[in-house]
Amino acid sequence: MSELPALGSRVSLRYRLPAGSEKPMTDVIGHLESLKPTVLIRTKDGALVDVAPADIVNVRELSHAPVRASAIRALEHAAALAWPGVEQQWLGGWLLRAGHGVTSRANSAIPLGVSAQIADLSAVRDWYRARDLPTWLALPERLLPIRTPGIKPARVMVRELPELPATPATPPDVTPAQPSPPSVTLAQQPDARWLRVYERDVPVDVLTAVLDGALTFAAVPDRAVGRGAVTSTPDGTPWLGISSVRVSPVHRGQGHARAVCEELLAWGAGTGARQAYVQVEVDNHAAIALYTALGFRLHHQTRYVAAEDVLGSR
Secondary structure: OOOOOOOOOEEEEEEEOOOOOOOOEEEEEEEEEEOOOOEEEEEOOOOEEEEOHHHEEEEEEEOOOOOOHHHHHHHHHHHHHHOOOOEEEEEOOEEEEEOOOOOOHHHOEEEOOOOOOHHHHHHHHHHHHOOOOOOEEEOOOOOOOOOOOOEEEEEEEEEEOOOOOOOOOOOOOOOOOOOOOOOOEEEOOOOHHHHHHHOOOOOHHHHOOOOOOEEEEEEEOOOEEEEEEEEEOOOOOEEEEEEEEEEOHHHOOHHHHHHHHHHHHHHHHHHOOOEEEEEEEOOOHHHHHHHHHOOOEEEEEEEEEEHHHHHOOO
16 A cells, blocks of 8 residues: 555545455545544535545545646746746747756746747757756656656645734733744855855855845854745746755654744745645655645655656657
8 A cells, every 4th residue: 555645635546345246446536634543535516435445556646636737837937937947948839948957946947938838948958068968858747758767856835825904002011822833044145154054065056046026034143044926927926936955953743844834834925825835855854844734735846857868769
């Protein structure tokens, strides 16, 4: 049996039927409501399907709600503007990005236009070769019929952002019942302390690049950092992208990372975004748990594929 995803996830589950049934197995699609002692799945019409764990043959996580390819393309457009590298060019329906070869997002071509074709890849490869860079393709699912497995499979997770209510002043004689959350600072540029926690050797011009959007760098000083960018889809819908969330090795745990993310969510809402996304590699279980706890749910999946692997298979 495949490992079950977290409660609340939407799945397609295949399971065995009792002996003597008309067919040996069947499938159900719905949201996981319980994992023990049996697996309960709530279907679209509200029915509750009860499956014994031993009867499960296969389970596949789906987007939290049905998602059109056009919605994937729109979100990926906003995300590409949030990590555009330091040089960009459109080639047919492909957006080509270069950023000194540092980070996959800033150094990959992504098929954002409906006119993007596999036939364009030779020209895409020439563009990267002229910059002495390998040709990586960022391939969100369902945008192009390329089946090459690739590397760095990742989940793109989303959540709604509520409008920010007015915050009432706290009376001076009232002491908060709970400890104050970690203090988070925001800045337009990453300073030396931010970069020290971030640890990755990413050039500042790559970190601070954004197209037609707003950018901020959040920090619990010397403990945790994160990057927020608000960019728009082609129809003008603003999205907040959270990335580069890192915690100092001497301050492990999700408390500081959560505080950074919550501050970025508030900043994004204040900047006009009503939806937020994160991209997290599928084996980064701690980050997936954090984002799930913050209300993010799977929207689609993506990966990186070397252009040579596609061209060589033609």
